[in-house]
Amino acid sequence: MSTSTALPDLRTTASAFALYGHYVTGASHGSGHINDTYVVEFDQAGVRVRYHLQRVNHRIFKNVPDLMDNIRRVCVHAATKAESGGGRADSRRCLVLVPTRQGLPCHQDEAGSWWRCYLFIEGARTHDLIEHPGQAREAARAFGAFQNLLADLPGARLHETIPDFHHTRRRFDTLRAAIASDRNNRAARARSEIAFALAQEDLVDVLLDLQARGEIPERVTHNDTKLNNVMIDDTTGEGLCVIDLDTVMPGLALYDFGDMVRSATNSAVEDDPDPAQVKARLPVFEALVEGYLASAGAFLTDAERAHLAFSGRLITFEIGIRFLTDFLEGDVYFKTKRPEHNLDRARNQFALVHSLEAQQSVMEAFVQRQPRP
Ligand code: ADP
Numbered sequence: 001m002s003t004s005t006a007l008p009d010l011r012t013t014a015s016a017f018a019l020y021g022h023y024v025t026g027a028s029h030g031s032g033h034i035n036d037t038y039v040v041e042f043d044q045a046g047v048r049v050r051y052h053l054q055r056v057n058h059r060i061f062k063n064v065p066d067l068m069d070n071i072r073r074v075c076v077h078a079a080t081k082a083e084s085g086g087g088r089a090d091s092r093r094c095l096v097l098v099p100t101r102q103g104l105p106c107h108q109d110e111a112g113s114w115w116r117c118y119l120f121i122e123g124a125r126t127h128d129l130i131e132h133p134g135q136a137r138e139a140a141r142a143f144g145a146f147q148n149l150l151a152d153l154p155g156a157r158l159h160e161t162i163p164d165f166h167h168t169r170r171r172f173d174t175l176r177a178a179i180a181s182d183r184n185n186r187a188a189r190a191r192s193e194i195a196f197a198l199a200q201e202d203l204v205d206v207l208l209d210l211q212a213r214g215e216i217p218e219r220v221t222h223n224d225t226k227l228n229n230v231m232i233d234d235t236t237g238e239g240l241c242v243i244d245l246d247t248v249m250p251g252l253a254l255y256d257f258g259d260m261v262r263s264a265t266n267s268a269v270e271d272d273p274d275p276a277q278v279k280a281r282l283p284v285f286e287a288l289v290e291g292y293l294a295s296a297g298a299f300l301t302d303a304e305r306a307h308l309a310f311s312g313r314l315i316t317f318e319i320g321i322r323f324l325t326d327f328l329e330g331d332v333y334f335k336t337k338r339p340e341h342n343l344d345r346a347r348n349q350f351a352l353v354h355s356l357e358a359q360q361s362v363m364e365a366f367v368q369r370q371p372r373p
């Protein structure tokens with residue numbers, strides 16, 4: 001999808017939510033590939049208060065009420081757990097939904113778009129590129145703590161907001177179908193990326209087979225643990241709050257760890273068109289392992305631990321083939337800003353797969369040296 005820059009009528013949309021005071025201003029926010037994110041500012045008796053207002057992409061998330069039901073349950077559970085531990089729910093540490101004036105978790109406007117509103121977390125930000133390993137350690141600790149939090153989520157299995165989201169075999173088959181049909185006549189421009197992708201087929205079933213054999217369990221996971229989905233405190237550097245909860249659903253812990261490796265170890269941003277800039281940074285990987293094991297080490301099985309390094313390579317490959325598929329299908333899924341944006345992203349991810357593969361045994365040895373709980 002080519003990115004559009006026109007600002008919607010944020011004042012009217014914000015008026016659907018239970019917000020006090022007067023609307024002052026609104027602007028675009030963030031760098032996500034899927035939803036449209038805005039920040040709106042209200043004057044509440046002389047104090048400026050900001051809110052995070054988001055239009056959920058309902059082409060991708062087909063059932064927004066179900067998705068919002070998942071998110072409401074996760075947010076309530078986080079707050080309840082903080083309070084049952086004798087503390088109090090901290091609205092900088094877990095997302096707080098602002099309900100609509102009817103008390104619902106989301107609002108559908110006249111055009112059929114779905115909107116939601118969160119308290120805006122002040123004094124913290126997300127990072128598209130890790131500046132030092134300490135940020136990776138903190139982000140991984142926060143994502144591990146989030147998995148831990150969800151281990152005792154009460155109630156029915158969460159809705160699958162995107163079925164087979166990390167089913168790498170299905171992703172691979174979808175790529176093959178896109179190559180075969182080549183509806184947009186783009187395959188010739190991606191010849192070497194296609195050849196690279198098809199040559200990696202032996203990666204795609206590894207975790208699925210382990211799961212099928214019962215060696216790794218299904219858990220409630222985040223499924224989109226890229227680094228810019230955790231807010232880092234501006235002052236303390238702490239991994240404060242896990243955000244972007246649209247894909248919280250049943251999954252594998254390794255999908256989450258793998259996406260941390262993909263998004264954090266890369267020495268270049270995901271959009272960098274020059275694959276020569278892309279290297280997996282070992283000290284960042286090590287910090288991710290330390291941070292993740294500090295909060296998730298107690299519940300991980302031996303098989304999960306043994307595949308931490310592999311999971312990074314697998315998820316990087318998986319996202320790479322999703323970008324390549326989207327390029328071949330005519331840029332219908334991810335937001336793009338230039339004609340070969342998705343192809344550049346695929347190239348970037350495949351360079352990272354290459355670098356992760358070259359370092360996999362060193363990475364595995366590092367994991368093995370870590371103390372067990
Ligand atoms: P997307 O699905 O498009 O990635 P996100 O939910 O990740 O959307 O939000 C986009 C950006 O908005 C994030 O990267 C983060 O910088 C910012 N953000 C998200 N939630 C909040 C919040 N509650 N308070 C402040 N900033 C937020």
Ligand code: GN1
Pocket residue numbers: 031032033034035224226229244246247270319
């Ligand atoms: C999308 O929404 P955002 O930008 O955090 C995508 C992820 C990809 C990521 C690649 C629902 O994440 O799966 O890994 O882009 N989210 C969805 O940057 O498809």
Ligand code: MG
Pocket residue numbers: 032033228229244
């Ligand atoms: Mg995001």
